[in-house]
Amino acid sequence: MTVVGNGPRTRRDGVVRRAELGELVLESRFRLPDVHLAYETWGELAADGSNAVLIEHALTGDTHVARGGAGHEDAASAPEGAAAAADGWWDGLVGPGAAIDTDRYFVVCANILGGCYGSTGPASPAPDGVPWGSRFPRVTVRDSVTAEALLARALGVSRWRLVIGGSMGGARALEWAVSHPDRVAACAVIAANARVGAEQLAWGQAQSLAIRQDPNFRGGDYYAGEYPEAGLGLARRIAHITYRSAHELETRFGREPQPREDPEATHVADRGRYQVESYLDHQASKLAGRFDANSYLSVNETLMSHDVARGRGELRDVLARTRCEWLVAAVDSDRLFFPSESAELVAALPGEQELHTITSPSGHDGFLIETPQVGMLLRETVLRD
Amino acid sequence: MTVVGNGPRTRRDGVVRRAELGELVLESRFRLPDVHLAYETWGELAADGSNAVLIEHALTGDTHVARGGAGHEDAASAPEGAAAAADGWWDGLVGPGAAIDTDRYFVVCANILGGCYGSTGPASPAPDGVPWGSRFPRVTVRDSVTAEALLARALGVSRWRLVIGGSMGGARALEWAVSHPDRVAACAVIAANARVGAEQLAWGQAQSLAIRQDPNFRGGDYYAGEYPEAGLGLARRIAHITYRSAHELETRFGREPQPREDPEATHVADRGRYQVESYLDHQASKLAGRFDANSYLSVNETLMSHDVARGRGELRDVLARTRCEWLVAAVDSDRLFFPSESAELVAALPGEQELHTITSPSGHDGFLIETPQVGMLLRETVLRD
Numbered sequence: 001m002t003v004v005g006n007g008p009r010t011r012r013d014g015v016v017r018r019a020e021l022g023e024l025v026l027e028s029r030f031r032l033p034d035v036h037l038a039y040e041t042w043g044e045l046a047a048d049g050s051n052a053v054l055i056e057h058a059l060t061g062d063t064h065v066a067r068g069g070a071g072h073e074d075a076a077s078a079p080e081g082a083a084a085a086a087d088g089w090w091d092g093l094v095g096p097g098a099a100i101d102t103d104r105y106f107v108v109c110a111n112i113l114g115g116c117y118g119s120t121g122p123a124s125p126a127p128d129g130v131p132w133g134s135r136f137p138r139v140t141v142r143d144s145v146t147a148e149a150l151l152a153r154a155l156g157v158s159r160w161r162l163v164i165g166g167s168m169g170g171a172r173a174l175e176w177a178v179s180h181p182d183r184v185a186a187c188a189v190i191a192a193n194a195r196v197g198a199e200q201l202a203w204g205q206a207q208s209l210a211i212r213q214d215p216n217f218r219g220g221d222y223y224a225g226e227y228p229e230a231g232l233g234l235a236r237r238i239a240h241i242t243y244r245s246a247h248e249l250e251t252r253f254g255r256e257p258q259p260r261e262d263p264e265a266t267h268v269a270d271r272g273r274y275q276v277e278s279y280l281d282h283q284a285s286k287l288a289g290r291f292d293a294n295s296y297l298s299v300n301e302t303l304m305s306h307d308v309a310r311g312r313g314e315l316r317d318v319l320a321r322t323r324c325e326w327l328v329a330a331v332d333s334d335r336l337f338f339p340s341e342s343a344e345l346v347a348a349l350p351g352e353q354e355l356h357t358i359t360s361p362s363g364h365d366g367f368l369i370e371t372p373q374v375g376m377l378l379r380e381t382v383l384r385d
Numbered sequence: 386m387t388v389v390g391n392g393p394r395t396r397r398d399g400v401v402r403r404a405e406l407g408e409l410v411l412e413s414r415f416r417l418p419d420v421h422l423a424y425e426t427w428g429e430l431a432a433d434g435s436n437a438v439l440i441e442h443a444l445t446g447d448t449h450v451a452r453g454g455a456g457h458e459d460a461a462s463a464p465e466g467a468a469a470a471a472d473g474w475w476d477g478l479v480g481p482g483a484a485i486d487t488d489r490y491f492v493v494c495a496n497i498l499g500g501c502y503g504s505t506g507p508a509s510p511a512p513d514g515v516p517w518g519s520r521f522p523r524v525t526v527r528d529s530v531t532a533e534a535l536l537a538r539a540l541g542v543s544r545w546r547l548v549i550g551g552s553m554g555g556a557r558a559l560e561w562a563v564s565h566p567d568r569v570a571a572c573a574v575i576a577a578n579a580r581v582g583a584e585q586l587a588w589g590q591a592q593s594l595a596i597r598q599d600p601n602f603r604g605g606d607y608y609a610g611e612y613p614e615a616g617l618g619l620a621r622r623i624a625h626i627t628y629r630s631a632h633e634l635e636t637r638f639g640r641e642p643q644p645r646e647d648p649e650a651t652h653v654a655d656r657g658r659y660q661v662e663s664y665l666d667h668q669a670s671k672l673a674g675r676f677d678a679n680s681y682l683s684v685n686e687t688l689m690s691h692d693v694a695r696g697r698g699e700l701r702d703v704l705a706r707t708r709c710e711w712l713v714a715a716v717d718s719d720r721l722f723f724p725s726e727s728a729e730l731v732a733a734l735p736g737e738q739e740l741h742t743i744t745s746p747s748g749h750d751g752f753l754i755e756t757p758q759v760g761m762l763l764r765e766t767v768l769r770d
Contacts, residue, residue, distance in 0.1 A: 028651040137651050198634035198661040202626045205662045206619065208653075213615050215600045219654065230598050234591065238623060241587050246723065249583035255692055266413040266522050268593075268686050269604065276583040277590045301653050307640055335720070338631065 014068030038118020056165030099375030122294030233284030399453030423503025441550030484760030618669030
């Protein structure tokens, strides 16, 4: 197991690195060879190893959770520096002086196994040199944590001060606390649940079919041909609606037509769009431009696999084995990961736990938007020292 | 304008008939020639014409709202009798002795313009003899009511005792009350709203794309080739999730695998289904077996067109022109037509109106399932005589 980069003490903040982890045996017993994970770090690991924080990204997230700190910039490497300086998806929550203070903590974010931001995934070459494509195995939340546990060892982190994630990131954080109780001091599960239920499975199926039914998908072996952009775009539209709230969509868009377009044309095929359609078109093409369709299917399946008690017994008994402090928070307007599901998780945790609420008009995406509230909750609970 | 059938006094209950309405000028100014509407009736129109009830079906509904009454059966016509005897989609609410009592009321249900249950739609031959297909014009809620107003005249109904509908049927009922205030004595709007908002437009777009992106769709001109079944099935899955409630799906299916299937196979393409996936597959294939994909797009666009105040001024002023009694009811667990939207409609109606609540665990489909509650509400309000 090797870490490629500048070594643990001289890492530059917010720059993608890659850890070679060797063969990984998945839950399905499939032996995935030559696995690597892409990751970024911020700050320095303390000599006693006590200050490491793992941030788990959501479904289509990447490793760039925050900007690279200016103090760590290296003018000798301009392109790398530019990437490091780009906005992160949890800027404001992570950085110098932020709740997850990169002057105090050594922060790590790894791209999920099966993803397309540098980790081994369906677009990676199989041993025969051809992309895995349809041959890429199903990856569970547990598999993703198994890979990250190897990364932690490679980075010299024997115990995380905190593992935190929102949405599927929250599922992964929860899995860490259960599968490695002695390696997690605190766990923050934001806008997530103990298990993906029937409705999320249903949305997952719809998204999967949207991609699979694109004729360019060709069963997943499309890398030499046209890209299944339309199918991936439709999957994203479906998902994106569930990420927001009806109230927010109504307030922002209502029934307004897109400027200079006429939704009331005689023939449907010619008609212009409502603003909300244009907005979703934009979300679709943004994702299709940055994400691999097979990886989308992979992370979608990973999310669908999420049930922290699966095969382990009763949820309460499974959670009794954990040894960490908890922050569980739900977004009040979330209609994908319902606050009631977060409450069920809280009720099943050992000890007296509390469900915290993030107030947001934006629905599930509130966990990404309301960073001051997430930061305040962290400072009041698992990061209060 | 001709009514084909046995004439107004000798109709058999629950048998599809067809009214030829001639050319119809749509809102878009498109002149649709040779329009006909399919319809069924139950009971007899009173000599003073005071007992006619119009029932408006929802998105993919048909004319068969109730079984044909036994007293009206004609043994000489077996196939027609069998169709008449088939279950209706609002049995229990409509029939002899029911809230909409076919021994007292003359009940009419017409297939929407653009539909595929006998009315002129995209699969109908255009003047050149070829199905309209992609050339079929966009039909608005107002267009559908314009056609039904011609049907009413053909049936000798100058004023409806009641116009009632749920979901898009409720939108059509509301439109009747606004566009023909002197021809509607009472109006019942169940699980519907005054306007389709941003989120429903968004779901409409996703469903439309699911069909349009099916390679068999061929822009809508597929009648000579393969049927876009997969796309229509995906549209139905998306819609069906929004028709039910997360709680109901969870209670019925949870994360259970379909019997004899394994959702945890190594490769996603081979994996078995969760029960909820099998359930949605079933909903998809049922619809694809009974509905035309172009008609689905047509009624989807009709629903998206719904805004009773569009181009008419403020909603309150538009509704001030109505002259009827009202029943407005929402399903408490509806997450497609939100109870808050029904409340907004109630607040904008003239006079003091009340929002009634249908209690159901089933979400939007509660308007079809909780017929005893709908019947009770009718008896307590607009049909209390």
